[in-house]
Amino acid sequence: MSATITEQYTWFAACSTADVPSNGGVCIKYKDQQIALFHFTRRNEWYATQNMCPHRMQMALSRGLIGTAGGEPKVACPFHKKTFSLVDGRCMSGDDCGAIETYPVRVENGKVFIGVPDRETELF
Amino acid sequence: MNIIVVGNGMVGFKFCEKLLQKNLAPSVKITVFGEEIRPAYDRVHLSSFFEGKTAEDLSMAPRSWYEDNGITLHLSDPIQAIDRVEKTVTSHRGITLPYNYLVLATGSAAFVPPIPGMDKQGVFIYRTVEDLELMQHWAPRARKGAVIGGGLLGLEAAKALLDLGLSTTHVIEFAPRLMPRQIDEAGSQMLQSKLEALGLQVHLSKNTAAITGGDAISGLSFADGSAIDADMLVVSAGIKPRDELAKQCGLEVGPRGGIVVNNNMQTSDPSIFAIGECALHGSMIYGLVAPGYEMAEVVATQLVGGAKEFTGFDMSTKLKLVGTDVASFGDPFIGPKEARTIIFEDTVKGIYKRINVSNDGKLLLGGILVGDASAYNMLLQTAKNGLALPPNPEDLILGNRSGAAQEGAGVSALPDDALICSCESISKAQICNAVSEGGCENLDAIKKCTKAGTGCGGCIPMVKDLMLHTMKQGGKYVRNVLCEHFQYSRQELFDLIKLKNLVTYNETLDHLGAGDGCEVCKPAVASILASLWNDLILDKGNDTAQDSNDRFLANIQKGGTYSVVPRIPGGEITPEKLITIGQVAQKYALYTKITGGQRIDLFGAHLGDLPAIWEELIAAGFESGHAYGKSLRTVKSCVGSTWCRFGLHDSVSFAIQIEERYRGLRAPHKLKSAVSGCIRECAEAQSKDFGIIATDKGWNLYVCGNGGSKPQHAKLLATDLSSETCIKYIDRFLMFYIKTADPLTRTATWLNKLDGGIDYLRNVVVNDSLGMAEQFEAEMQGLVDNYTCEWKAVVESPQLRKRFTHFINAPEEKDPTVQFETMRGQRKAADWNS
Numbered sequence: 010m011s012a013t014i015t016e017q018y019t020w021f022a023a024c025s026t027a028d029v030p031s032n033g034g035v036c037i038k039y040k041d042q043q044i045a046l047f048h049f050t051r052r053n054e055w056y057a058t059q060n061m062c063p064h065r066m067q068m069a070l071s072r073g074l075i076g077t078a079g080g081e082p083k084v085a086c087p088f089h090k091k092t093f094s095l096v097d098g099r100c101m102s103g104d105d106c107g108a109i110e111t112y113p114v115r116v117e118n119g120k121v122f123i124g125v126p127d128r129e130t131e132l133f
Numbered sequence: 134m135n136i137i138v139v140g141n142g143m144v145g146f147k148f149c150e151k152l153l154q155k156n157l158a159p160s161v162k163i164t165v166f167g168e169e170i171r172p173a174y175d176r177v178h179l180s181s182f183f184e185g186k187t188a189e190d191l192s193m194a195p196r197s198w199y200e201d202n203g204i205t206l207h208l209s210d211p212i213q214a215i216d217r218v219e220k221t222v223t224s225h226r227g228i229t230l231p232y233n234y235l236v237l238a239t240g241s242a243a244f245v246p247p248i249p250g251m252d253k254q255g256v257f258i259y260r261t262v263e264d265l266e267l268m269q270h271w272a273p274r275a276r277k278g279a280v281i282g283g284g285l286l287g288l289e290a291a292k293a294l295l296d297l298g299l300s301t302t303h304v305i306e307f308a309p310r311l312m313p314r315q316i317d318e319a320g321s322q323m324l325q326s327k328l329e330a331l332g333l334q335v336h337l338s339k340n341t342a343a344i345t346g347g348d349a350i351s352g353l354s355f356a357d358g359s360a361i362d363a364d365m366l367v368v369s370a371g372i373k374p375r376d377e378l379a380k381q382c383g384l385e386v387g388p389r390g391g392i393v394v395n396n397n398m399q400t401s402d403p404s405i406f407a408i409g410e411c412a413l414h415g416s417m418i419y420g421l422v423a424p425g426y427e428m429a430e431v432v433a434t435q436l437v438g439g440a441k442e443f444t445g446f447d448m449s450t451k452l453k454l455v456g457t458d459v460a461s462f463g464d465p466f467i468g469p470k471e472a473r474t475i476i477f478e479d480t481v482k483g484i485y486k487r488i489n490v491s492n493d494g495k496l497l498l499g500g501i502l503v504g505d506a507s508a509y510n511m512l513l514q515t516a517k518n519g520l521a522l523p524p525n526p527e528d529l530i531l532g533n534r535s536g537a538a539q540e541g542a543g544v545s546a547l548p549d550d551a552l553i554c555s556c557e558s559i560s561k562a563q564i565c566n567a568v569s570e571g572g573c574e575n576l577d578a579i580k581k582c583t584k585a586g587t588g589c590g591g592c593i594p595m596v597k598d599l600m601l602h603t604m605k606q607g608g609k610y611v612r613n614v615l616c617e618h619f620q621y622s623r624q625e626l627f628d629l630i631k632l633k634n635l636v637t638y639n640e641t642l643d644h645l646g647a648g649d650g651c652e653v654c655k656p657a658v659a660s661i662l663a664s665l666w667n668d669l670i671l672d673k674g675n676d677t678a679q680d681s682n683d684r685f686l687a688n689i690q691k692g693g694t695y696s697v698v699p700r701i702p703g704g705e706i707t708p709e710k711l712i713t714i715g716q717v718a719q720k721y722a723l724y725t726k727i728t729g730g731q732r733i734d735l736f737g738a739h740l741g742d743l744p745a746i747w748e749e750l751i752a753a754g755f756e757s758g759h760a761y762g763k764s765l766r767t768v769k770s771c772v773g774s775t776w777c778r779f780g781l782h783d784s785v786s787f788a789i790q791i792e793e794r795y796r797g798l799r800a801p802h803k804l805k806s807a808v809s810g811c812i813r814e815c816a817e818a819q820s821k822d823f824g825i826i827a828t829d830k831g832w833n834l835y836v837c838g839n840g841g842s843k844p845q846h847a848k849l850l851a852t853d854l855s856s857e858t859c860i861k862y863i864d865r866f867l868m869f870y871i872k873t874a875d876p877l878t879r880t881a882t883w884l885n886k887l888d889g890g891i892d893y894l895r896n897v898v899v900n901d902s903l904g905m906a907e908q909f910e911a912e913m914q915g916l917v918d919n920y921t922c923e924w925k926a927v928v929e930s931p932q933l934r935k936r937f938t939h940f941i942n943a944p945e946e947k948d949p950t951v952q953f954e955t956m957r958g959q960r961k962a963a964d965w966n967s
Contacts, residue, residue, distance in 0.1 A: 028941045032639075032650075033677030033684075035941035043940075043950075051639070051649045065965045068693050068950050072681050076651030078617070085652035087681030087689055092652070 018113065018124030023057075026119050034084070036060050036071035037123065044112060044123060045071035047095065049082055055114035056095040057123045062086040063100075063107040070109070134161045136436065137222055137232040139212045139378065141167030143176055144409030144425035145238035146193045151426075151433040153202050163204045166224055168211035169261060172196050177422055177589055180289050182265050183296035191262070215382040217402055234404050236432060237392060239375035241410040241420070245368055246281070250344030259290040259369045268367070272297040275365035279303040279353055281341055282370035283311040288454040290369040291333055295455065303334045303361055305341060305353070307370075315450065315461045319478070320503045323485035327457045327504060330483070336361075374411045374418055387413040396442040398432050406432045419446060422588060423555040430558065447517065447555070451502075451509045451591045457483075458506035463499025463516040464489065472498050477530050479504075486530040488512065490522065497522060497529070510553075510595040518551050544598045553595055556588025564596055568603040576600070615876065616653040619646045623801065624873045627661050636666060638678035656680040657876040660763055663799035664871045667919040669926050670799075671933060682761035685937065686923055687743055691962040692951050695743060696736040697723070698760035699750050700796060703770040703788035703808070704731025713753035721746055724959045730767035730805065732758060737960055739947045744934045747924040756922040759797055763877070765804045768792035769817065773810025773827065781827040784810035787856060791825070794860065797920050798867065801874040801883075805839070819847045822880040823863055828852065832859045836866055836894070837884040845881040848891045851899050861910060865898045868909035 023037045023046055031050040036043055043060035060068050065088055073084045075095070082095040092101045098109040113124040136152070138145050149163060167173070174191040182191065199206040207224060214223045215235065223229045243258035245251060255275065257268050278299040280291045283306025294302045304311075310321035311328075325335050340356035344366065354360040374391040385393040385401040391413025398406045398414070408428035410420055419425060424446035434441040449462035465487070472489040479485075484504035491498055497516040502509055512529060514520065523529065549562035567573040567582045579596060580586050586593045614620050621629065626645065635641045641658050642650055655678040663670055670679055671686075682688050687695035699714070714733055718725045721742055723735040738746055747757075760766060768791050771777065773784030788808040798804070807816040808825045818824025824835040830853040838847025851862055874883040887893060896902040927933040938944040952963035 024942045030677050030936070031674050036939055038940040038943045038946065041949075043948075046941075049649070051642075067691075068948055069681075069689070072685070072689070074652040074655050074677070074680065076618075076655065077649040078651065080648065082649070083651070090652060 017127040019127055020115065020122045020124045023121045023123045026116060026121055029121070032075060034071040034073065034075065036068070039123070039125065042125075043068055043071075044125075045073075045084070046114070046121065046123065047071075047075050047084065049075060049095075052082065054082065055116060055121065056082065056084075057112040057114050058084065058093065058095065058098060059110040061109075062088060062091060062093075063109060064089060064091045134158070134233045135231055136161060136163050136234050136236065137230060138163065138165045138236045138238060139222070140238035140240055140375075140409070140411075141165050141169070141173045141206065141208065142238060142240045142409065143173055143193065143422055144240070144429055145236075146173035147426045148236060148238060148408060148429035148433060149199075149202075149204055150194075151429050152436065153204075155433060155437045155439075157437065164207070164230060165199070165204060166207045166210055166212050166222070168209070169263070170209045171262065172199065172206065172208065174262065176260075179259075179262070179265065180293050180296070182262065183269070183293050188262050212378060215378060215405075217382050217405070220404065232404070234406065234436060237379060237400070237405065237407040237411055238409050238429075239378060239407075239411040241372035241374050241418075243368060244371040244373045246341070246370055248281075248341050248344060250346070250350070251368070253344055253346055254349040255346075255364055256344060256350055256366045256368065259286060259293065259367050265293070268293065268297065268365075271365060272299065275299055277301040277303075277361075277363045278365045278367070279305060279361065279363040280367045280369055281305050282368065283308070283335065283337070284314065284369075284371065285312060285452065285454070286371070287369040288312070288328070290367040291328075292455045294365070294367065295332065299365065301334065302332065303336060303363065304328070305336045305339045305355075307338070307340060309338045311335065311337070312459065315465070316459065316501045316503060317466060317487065319476070320459075320485045320487065320501045323478070323480075323483055323503045324454075324457060324459060326480075327483040328455055331455055331457075333455065372410060372418075372420055374413065376411055379407065379411075387416065391418050396444060397435060398428050398443055408432055414443060415445060417445070419448075421446075421448065421450060424448075426556055426588070427558065449513050449555075451506050451589075458502060458504060458509075460502040460506040460509040461500070462509065462513045463497065465499045465501045467498055475527050475530065477527070488526065488530055490526045494526060495522060497526070500530075502530075507594075510592060514547050514551050514553075514595075518548050520546055544595065544602050553599065554583075554585035554588065554592045556592075557584040559583050559585040561599060564599050565603045568600050569607050574600070574604060615657055616651055618642065618648045618650050618654045619658075621645065623657060623661070623875050626658070627665070627872055630658075630661055631665055636662060636668065637673045638662070638675055650678070652680075653876075656683070656763075659683070660799050660801065660876070663764075664916075667797070667799070667916045669921070669923060671923070671927070671936075676936070685740060685743065686757065686761055686927065687738065688761045690736060691965065692953075693740075693948055694736070694951055694962065695738045695740060696734050696760070697738055697743070697746055697750075698728065698732055698734050698758035699755035700758040700792070701732045701767075702792040702796075703768055703785050705770075705785055705789060710753060710755065713750065713755070717746055717749050720749075722960055724961055728760075728767075731769050732760075732767055734760070737953065737962065739939070739951065741938050741944070741947055743937050744928055748928045751922070751925055751928055757797070757924040759923075762797075762799060763802050764797060764799045765792070765795040765806070767805060768795075769805075769807035769821075771808075771810050771815035773808075777810060779813060780810035781829055782810055782832070784808040784816065784825075784827060787825065787832075788816075790856075791860070791863070794917055795863075795867065797923070798871075798916060800867070800871050802877050802879045804867070804880070820844065821847060823847070823866065825859060831855050834859055834862055837880040837891070839879050839881045841879075843881075845885075847881075848884070850891070850895055861906075862898050864913040865901075865906050865909040866894070868913050869894075869897055869905070 029035050029048040034045050034047040037046050045058050045060040047056045060071050067088050072087050075084045083092045085092045093109050098111040100106050115122040173193040210224045210226045212222045213225050221231050243260045278294040280287050283304050291304050342356045343354045345352045352362045376386045376392050379392040392407040394407050394412045394414050400407050409425040431441045431443045451460035467489045475488050477486040486502050488500035489498040547561050551561045567579050571582050573579045573582050586596050638658050659678045718735050724737050726734050728734050768788040770784045770788035774780035804822045806823050807818040807821045809816040809818045810827050818826050819835050820838045820840050824847050826833045832854045833852045834850045835847035836850045939948045953960040954963050
């Protein structure tokens with residue numbers, strides 16, 4: 010069967026916009042997952058990634074500093090300052106510690122929604 | 134065509150490398166036979182093995198390098214016979230191969246004088262990694278070591294014994310002075326007194342008669358009837374060329390060893406070459422790596438059809454022996470008829486410098502440096518290239534005494550063909566080209582591109598000077614800027630933020646920067662703002678510009694929990710407060726440990742528990758210890774005159790006064806301090822950013838020391854100060870540091886980079902040479918007056934407390950992935966998961 014898998018997202022309400030500090034991140038609990046949510050106020054942008062830093066498997070990215078490198082938004086893990094692109098999740102520190110998951114974010118009426126892919130459709 | 138290399142030492146390896154660079158015909162096949170079990174390694178830096186380098190670190194290239202380049206490498210398989218008629222070689226394991234050209238790079242062996250008892254256990258030679266491993270194995274049972282040989286290799290071996298931790302190390306030299314081949318009598322004496330100060334016992338004009346003991350060595354006896362005890366001996370009395378293979382196949386060898394070669398490095402058989410320490414050229418064995426590399430180049434060039442001759446080599450050297458610089462260049466010994474000699478001697482610092490200048494005062498002919506060889510590269514180049522001397526040639530070794538720094542000023546005068554790296558034969562022009570054409574703008578890039586500085590490393594300071602000089606000339610001198618978002622140095626930014634009265638990170642970025650910031654500039658600017666205004670660091674949106682530890686006012690630890698350090702000024706604490714710490718630790722199941730700075734660290738606190746923990750600590754009279762900040766940590770103290778029978782003043786009270794004055798002070802890096810009540814220095818004040826030691830007249834103030842990876846002793850800034858003056862000086866010192874240091878630069882590194890060093894700093898702090906003293910003191914007083922405990926502010930603010938949660942959408946839940954293990958009755962973090 011030839012199948013082009015179009016990723017489907019389940020959107021869930023994560024928190025209100027006021028819960029997230031300007032130019033910083035918070036950690037969101039979704040089922041048994043941890044998701045880091047960032048409000049890049051300076052750019053008027055929202056990003057969500059996995060909370061775990063793949064370098065030492067620490068649940069810490071939401072506590073990291075965000076910023077840009079050559080205009081590309083990134084987050085630095087507080088543990089060893091490995092940086093990851095907030096756009097595509099790749100490691101930007103030059104060493105290969107693997108990429109992180111990124112998730113789409115929507116803001117409606119002061120509520121922040123995060124989209125998580127429906128794994129079922131991928132698995133068929 | 135078959136080229137066979139006999140020997141896989143540094144020179145044998147370099148020959149292969151040079152040959153590969155020469156566009157070989159594909160039909161050329163290179164085969165290397167080596168005697169040792171590992172591929173060629175850096176024998177020059179062998180003693181670094183005992184400083185923690187591994188055999189791999191010392192390796193010139195891994196085994197795969199040979200494979201990748203089509204070289205067949207046979208290790209642990211020395212050549213045993215050469216058949217010059219059939220043109221074949223046969224190895225120990227029985228491999229027979231034909232050759233068109235044979236290159237002997239067999240090197241040398243340690244010269245072992247025929248002394249009875251040489252076969253006893255505990256007697257070693259110093260030549261290979263295996264020798265070192267044997268020494269390492271024996272050393273734990275030995276206490277008294279001895280080295281036969283006071284030359285270059287002997288002193289290297291003595292350093293190795295010191296590194297191995299022997300309590301006594303004797304150096305025995307047959308000649309009446311150390312390093313007789315490199316330096317003169319006066320230089321030797323200076324070197325000797327330096328080495329003796331480091332704990333070596335030097336015996337000169339000693340002829341070792343026998344090694345005494347049973348199966349194992351117990352001592353040495355000498356021809357003059359004297360004797361010493363020793364349970365470990367290293368023989369490092371010189372080298373003898375490995376010429377046995379050459380002898381066996383009838384090649385001409387010298388009367389005292391060495392394979393005779395002509396200027397083409399050809400032996401008496403034109404298809405056989407000899408290079409490195411086994412070759413005897415013009416009745417000379419060259420026991421250094423640079424001429425060996427040059428010989429390798431001569432042979433490699435000829436084998437691809439080029440023409441090149443070896444016509445002798447400059448034997449100038451610069452070494453660090455047991456931590457002491459020793460260098461000689463040009464003709465170090467030239468006599469009074471042919472030259473005028475200028476000598477500078479400082480017996481306090483242990484520095485001896487001699488330069489030999491031509492009688493007309495125009496040329497530098499040679500010289501010797503002991504104790505301080507920083508001028509070596511420039512002197513060597515001046516001598517080699519016949520550069521014009523200054524009107525007062527003594528300036529060459531005394532430096533410019535007008536007070537103005539002249540760093541790197543000399544390199545522009547060098548001609549383009551000046552040889553900078555003699556190990557790899559790299560000229561000034563090649564280095565400058567790598568910078569201007571090749572775009573190499575740091576040392577690693579230059580090393581990669583040109584190989585300069587990859588041999589002995591002695592030329593690295595000059596390579597750096599040339600790089601900076603070329604970059605400046607090209608107009609692309611890179612300024613010392615913070616990161617891509619701020620084109621200013623920290624010092625410039627500090628002044629601008631103050632001038633424009635900026636109070637938040639975002640304002641600063643809008644006014645002075647570009648883009649959206651990063652993990653480098655955010656904490657740096659946040660630290661400047663804190664140093665300037667001392668506002669609560671979590672206010673005004675600055676919280677997300679703080680490094681993670683500052684943002685949560687605690688130190689993140691393995692597993693994602695935090696550690697908590699309440700301030701215990703001077704290390705003095707009441708039993709009641711100790712009980713509180715114990716109760717809090719019990720309640721929140723925290724691991725407790727005494728820190729190096731006389732405080733108590735409580736580990737394993739969940740983010741969400743931090744405000745409650747602090748609420749209890751603050752209620753008991755504690756305040757933040759700022760262990761998470763780039764700020765004043767602790768002022769350690771000894772009990773001083775309160776209890777100690779030696780104490781001169783009350784060091785505890787002074788430590789508390791100082792800790793309370795500077796608590797919470799944000800700086801470019803962490804600050805540590807200590808106060809000792811007498812010269813016994815139990816508080817270790819001389820390893821601190823600022824340390825105070827009681828004298829019978831007052832306090833001595835030391836500054837810019839640190840422990841850590843590069844320990845550095847603090848330097849004496851001022852003596853016999855009253856408590857008031859001492860605090861004034863610390864105010865001035867700290868403000869000057871805070872205003873001018875680069876981000877994350879400790880005071881020791883800051884001072885090392887400060888033009889004029891401690892003398893300049895003393896002028897600023899003590900003599901007020903900048904006229905800033907009053908302002909520094911006023912600014913510090915402002916910060917002191919503005920201090921509040923950050924944790925108190927958080928505990929009292931429901932808004933701020935809300936930020937200390939793991940899940941923003943489930944604030945009462947803790948991070949379920951945090952795991953602990955039990956150890957010795959306490960909880961510790963589980964190990965990294967990967």
